[in-house]
Structures are given as C-alpha cells and as structure tokens.
Amino acid sequence: MFKKVILSTTFALMLAACGQDGGSASAQNQASQPTSTPTETVKLIDKINNKQTLLVGTMGTYAPFTYHETDGKLTGYDVEVTRAVAEKLGVQVEFKETPWDAMMAGLKGGRFDIVANQVALTSPERQAMFDKAEPYSWSGKMIVARADHAPIAKIEDIKGVKTAVMLASNYDEVAKQMGADLVHTDTMAQGLLLVQQKRADITLNDELSLLDYLKKNPDSGLKEVWRTPSAEKLGAGLVINKNEPEALAKINEAMAELKADGTLKKLGEQFFGEDVSLH
Structure with missing residues (x-):
C-alpha cells in the first residue's frame, strides 16, 4: 500500500511538471525540433508565387518610419x-x-517573412544570416542650426562649436572626435530646443529624423x-532571411518599379519633404 501511494504521488507530480509552460525537457526538445520552423516548410518565394499573405515585422513606434496615426x-x-x-x-x-x-530573431525564427524598420544591415554577423533588398531610403548625419547660421562645409568645422548631441549616441562619439564643445541631451527634441534657446549653436543627429x-x-x-555626403550614406531596405534569391529578385524588381513610376519619390516627399530614395 505504501508503494502504491508513492507511485501515485510521483505520477501526479510528473503530470503537473509537464503542464507548466516550458517546464519539461520534452516540451523544450519539441520546441527545438527543426520541423517546427515555419521558414523550413514554406519558402518566401512560394508564398509570393501562391499569393499568400506576407508577415512583416516592424516596430510601430518609430515615427516617421513606422507609427500609428491618431x-x-x-x-x-x-x-x-x-x-x-x-x-x-500582387x-x-x-x-x-x-x-x-526581438525583430531580427523573429525573422530568423520564422515569425516574419520580411522586416521593414530602417535596417541598413551593416554588421558581418547579420549579413551572414539575412539579405537586404535594394534600399528605399538613404541617410546619414545632419547638422541643424538657427536660420541665421552660416553653412558648414565639412563635419570637421564643428571643432570648438557648442554642439547639442544625445548622450552616448553615435552622434556624441562623432562630435567628440571632431573636437566639438559638447552639450549633452537625452533626446533629439531637447537638442533642437537648446539650439532655439541659443544654449547651443548646432545639433547633430539622423538626417531623416531631422x-x-x-x-x-x-x-x-x-x-x-x-x-x-552621398557616398557615405547608408541605405535601408526590406530584409529577408538568407538563401531566398528568387524572392529577393522579385522584391528588388518591385522596388525598381516603384522608383521608376515615382511612388518612392511621392512617399519621400509626403513624409520628409524630399525624395529620400535617391543616393
């Protein structure tokens, strides 16, 4: 009788453990099986050819690139x-x-077919896993000043100039290297305000955002x-998983058509006041 109680208790504990999310080794092993990965069962080119709905990863909180209207x-x-x-x-x-x-991991894991979120894909690690279609926007650094400020010929000219930059950002590092008189901020908006208030002479940030x-x-x-300068700008494009050359070619063809028919120009002017698809 004592043995039966022990066996019944043990069986109940095993059932309880298997019922927890990710609580059992078998559940974790099943989750790691290659056959459960969507990208291995349905290729992107097949979804395009079969006119299936494509899943696109994006932030939805990164204006003016991806955001919600009122x-x-x-x-x-x-x-x-x-x-x-x-x-x-089609x-x-x-x-x-x-x-x-979590976006690029989601693409790699098959949660998305495409990522659209201003991805330049510059790191060798990501280039080994993903492919980027032809860029639909090009961007670099931009300097903004008050309306009466003289033009700046080159980035080196900010040496000694009171420059508002976001603390610990890429722009902070660039301004520091150029010998600027740094005024640190938490946001781009704060930097613009400091220039308006004459507490800084210029602000340095992303071209498209400015x-x-x-x-x-x-x-x-x-x-x-x-x-x-144009030659130093980075291009952002739609990103897909590696080893989908036919799908990449179709996306590139569509992007070329959008550039040729003026759609990219129209969208650039709508969101930025100019065609940002030009390099």
Whole structure:
C-alpha cells in the first residue's frame, strides 16, 4: 500500500511538471525540433508565387518610419513602401509589431517573412544570416542650426562649436572626435530646443529624423547647414532571411518599379519633404 501511494504521488507530480509552460525537457526538445520552423516548410518565394499573405515585422513606434496615426492606423514611410511593394507583387501584407531587439530573431525564427524598420544591415554577423533588398531610403548625419547660421562645409568645422548631441549616441562619439564643445541631451527634441534657446549653436543627429522635424515645423527658426555626403550614406531596405534569391529578385524588381513610376519619390516627399530614395 505504501508503494502504491508513492507511485501515485510521483505520477501526479510528473503530470503537473509537464503542464507548466516550458517546464519539461520534452516540451523544450519539441520546441527545438527543426520541423517546427515555419521558414523550413514554406519558402518566401512560394508564398509570393501562391499569393499568400506576407508577415512583416516592424516596430510601430518609430515615427516617421513606422507609427500609428491618431485613429490607430499603422503608417509611416517604411510601412507605406512595404504596402506598395506588396501591391506590385500582387500579395497582401500583415504587419506584426515587435520591439527592435526581438525583430531580427523573429525573422530568423520564422515569425516574419520580411522586416521593414530602417535596417541598413551593416554588421558581418547579420549579413551572414539575412539579405537586404535594394534600399528605399538613404541617410546619414545632419547638422541643424538657427536660420541665421552660416553653412558648414565639412563635419570637421564643428571643432570648438557648442554642439547639442544625445548622450552616448553615435552622434556624441562623432562630435567628440571632431573636437566639438559638447552639450549633452537625452533626446533629439531637447537638442533642437537648446539650439532655439541659443544654449547651443548646432545639433547633430539622423538626417531623416531631422528632415521629418523640419517638415513638420516650418516655423521652428531652424535650418539644415550640413549633411553627410552621398557616398557615405547608408541605405535601408526590406530584409529577408538568407538563401531566398528568387524572392529577393522579385522584391528588388518591385522596388525598381516603384522608383521608376515615382511612388518612392511621392512617399519621400509626403513624409520628409524630399525624395529620400535617391543616393
């Protein structure tokens, strides 16, 4: 009788353990089986050819590239470019909003077919795992100053100039290397305000983000005085998993058509006031 009680208790504990999320070794092993990975069962080119809905990873919180309007509709430059590409391909897209730090892992794991979130794909590690389609935007650094400020010929000219930059950002590092008189901020908006208040002479930040600000605030009293030369800009494109050459070719063809028919120009002017697809 005592043995039966022990066996019954042990069996009950085993059942309880298997019922917990991720609590059993067998559940973890099943989750790691290669046959459960969506990218191995359905290739992107097959989804395109069969006119299936493509799943697109994006943040939804990164204006003006991917964000929600006041009525809740998801929009933004990257979002609308993706919709235009889908129309050229003859497919529908469903956006899956996700934090940036989980986005590329989601693409690799098959949660998304495509990522549309201003990805330049510059690191060798990511280039080994993913492919980037032809860029739909090009960006670099930009310097904004008050309207009466003289143009700046080259980035080195900010040496000794009181420059507002976000603390610990890439722009902070660049300004430091150039010998600027640093005024640190937490956000881009704070840097622009400091320039308006004459507590800094210039601010250095992302070109597309600053173009968006200047377009939305034509009476800000600020203007562009310098931006990265074209040859040094980085291009952002739609990103897919590696080893999908046919799908990549179809996306590139669609992007070329959007550039040729003026769609990219129109969208660039809508969100930034200029065509940002030009290199």
